[in-house]
Amino acid sequence: xxxxxxxxxxxxxxxxxxxxxxxxxxxxxxxxxxxxxxxxxxxxxxxxxxxxxxxxxxxxxxxxxxxxxxxxxxxxxxxxxxxxxxxxxxxxxxxxxxxxxxxxxxxxxxxxxxxxxxxxxxxxxxxxxxxxxxxxxxxxxxxxxxxxxxxxxxxxxxxxxxxxxxxxxxxxxxxxxxxxxxxxxxxxxxxxxxxxxxxxxxxxxxxxxxxxxxxxxxxxxxxxxxxxxxxxxxxxxxxxxxxxxxxxxxxxxxxxxxxxxxxxxxxxxxxxxxxxxxxxxxxxxxxxxxxxxxxxxxxxxxxxxxxxxxxxxx
DNA sequence: AATTCGCCCTGTCGGC
DNA sequence: TGCCGACAGGGCGAAT
Numbered sequence: 001x002x003x004x005x006x007x008x009x010x011x012x013x014x015x016x017x018x019x020x021x022x023x024x025x026x027x028x029x030x031x032x033x034x035x036x037x038x039x040x041x042x043x044x045x046x047x048x049x050x051x052x053x054x055x056x057x058x059x060x061x062x063x064x065x066x067x068x069x070x071x072x073x074x075x076x077x078x079x080x081x082x083x084x085x086x087x088x089x090x091x092x093x094x095x096x097x098x099x100x101x102x103x104x105x106x107x108x109x110x111x112x113x114x115x116x117x118x119x120x121x122x123x124x125x126x127x128x129x130x131x132x133x134x135x136x137x138x139x140x141x142x143x144x145x146x147x148x149x150x151x152x153x154x155x156x157x158x159x160x161x162x163x164x165x166x167x168x169x170x171x172x173x174x175x176x177x178x179x180x181x182x183x184x185x186x187x188x189x190x191x192x193x194x195x196x197x198x199x200x201x202x203x204x205x206x207x208x209x210x211x212x213x214x215x216x217x218x219x220x221x222x223x224x225x226x227x228x229x230x231x232x233x234x235x236x237x238x239x240x241x242x243x244x245x246x247x248x249x250x251x252x253x254x255x256x257x258x259x260x261x262x263x264x265x266x267x268x269x270x271x272x273x274x275x276x277x278x279x280x281x282x283x284x285x286x287x288x289x290x291x292x293x294x295x296x297x298x299x300x301x302x303x304x305x306x307x308x309x310x311x312x313x314x
Numbered sequence: 315a316a317t318t319c320g321c322c323c324t325g326t327c328g329g330c
Numbered sequence: 331t332g333c334c335g336a337c338a339g340g341g342c343g344a345a346t
Contacts, residue, residue: 001339058340075339076324111324130323132340148341175317184341192339241325241338281319282339 002073003058004156004189005232006243006251010079011055013246014124017081021049021119022064027135029113032128035137044137045069045116057152057188061143068143074132076242084121129242152188156229159187161222169218170210177213177221178206179280190225192282193238193260197228199286200259205293206279206286212294231256259285 002010025045027038036044044067054061060079062069071079114126114135126135138146154164173180180186181195190198199206201224204217213221237243237251240261245251254261258268263276263285272289 003340072340074323074341129325130339132323134341173316179317182340283337 001075001191001193001240002077002237002243003191003194003232004055004229005194005253006237007055007058007060007073007189008233009237009251010073010246011053011060014053014079014081017050017118017122017124018053019050020122021047022116023047023119024117026115026117027113029131032113032131032133033135033137035139041135041137050118056144056149057155057184058191059149059152063141063143066140068138068141070134070136070138070143070146070149071126072134072136072148074128074130074134076130077126077128077133078242078244079246080125080127080244080248081246082123082125086122151185153184153186154188156187156189156222156225159222161219164222165215165218171213171218173210175210176207176279177204177210178282178284180210181221181225182280182282187225189229192284193240193257194225194228194232195282196260196285197258198224200291201228203291205291206277206284208294259287261285 022045025042027033027041030038033041045064048064048066050062051065052061052063054063058072060071060073062071071077073079109127111129112125112127113131113133116124118124126133136146136148143149154168159168168186170180170186178195178199181190181198182192184190196206198221202217202220204213204221232238232251232253235251235253235256236245238253238257238260239250240254243251259274262274263283265274266272267274267287267290270287270289272287274285275288276283276285278284
């Protein structure tokens with residue numbers, strides 16, 4: 001699931017298409033397109049120049065000379081940039097049979113739903129097996145006024161923590177803190193992976209009610225969000241299943257995750273078996289020891305921690 | 315008003 | 331071996 005670090009990595013990886021002109025465009029699955037029909041979009045994009053590639057939350061924004069394309073990758077969306085004359089990339093095709101592999105030919109990939117052919121012979125391809133992605137056509141450059149963009153909260157990496165806590169933090173909300181992190185109108189770009197990682201990094205149980213967070217915990221939480229997102233970008237995103245960089249290669253962050261995707265495995269910090277529960281309708285992995293819940297069980301855990309340690313003589 | 319739920323979709327995996 | 335249900339989940343609109 002491409003979240004802020006994955007989309008940012010893709011944005012950076014697509015730098016080479018800036019300034020290129022779109023010679024032609026193809027669209028395969030009309031329901032992924034908003035703001036235009038597939039046929040009209042093909043016509044509208046012909047001859048357009050890609051001026052800039054931006055990111056807002058999990059949205060990738062392609063500013064053209066006259067209009068704007070906004071892309072959301074949903075859960076399994078991939079945006080790749082294939083060099084001139086490149087064949088279909090076998091790395092994207094999981095169903096290649098032995099014979100096809102031997103012959104070096106593959107069926108046309110049924111999951112590639114959009115292709116932009118550029119004036120240098122390269123192409124940008126949008127592939128999305130689960131089709132939760134969206135391609136939004138916006139006339140002109142006022143894409144920030146689009147309802148889907150307008151409702152987004154602040155960019156986590158830009159925000160100043162103290163003013164944000166005063167102005168934007170729903171201190172009386174009774175949602176679990178994980179639900180808040182997933183809310184794109186609170187912070188734009190945090191998804192299931194980085195929400196779990198941020199909660200682990202700040203030592204908060206995912207079900208903790210927002211209203212119960214102490215000021216110091218709020219600061220810890222926001223600091224952790226920034227930290228885990230920056231780490232995700234540094235390692236070029238988390239490849240769990242479908243995410244790829246624009247060159248088709250994997251991100252390096254998965255093996256560096258502390259909790260996401262590690263349910264039942266030992267905590268990398270304390271060795272306790274990581275729990276998997278459902279919070280806000282999402283699979284959620286956390287460490288009961290490092291992220292103790294409020295109330296009943298907390299007391300028992302504190303008691304254990306507070307036990308005087310036997311001095312070691314070695 | 316705030317929060318939760320159901321739905322969209324398809325590849326993968328475990329169980330029988 | 332093959333069938334089938336469960337699961338993965340971002341975001342939107344409906345329900346509570």
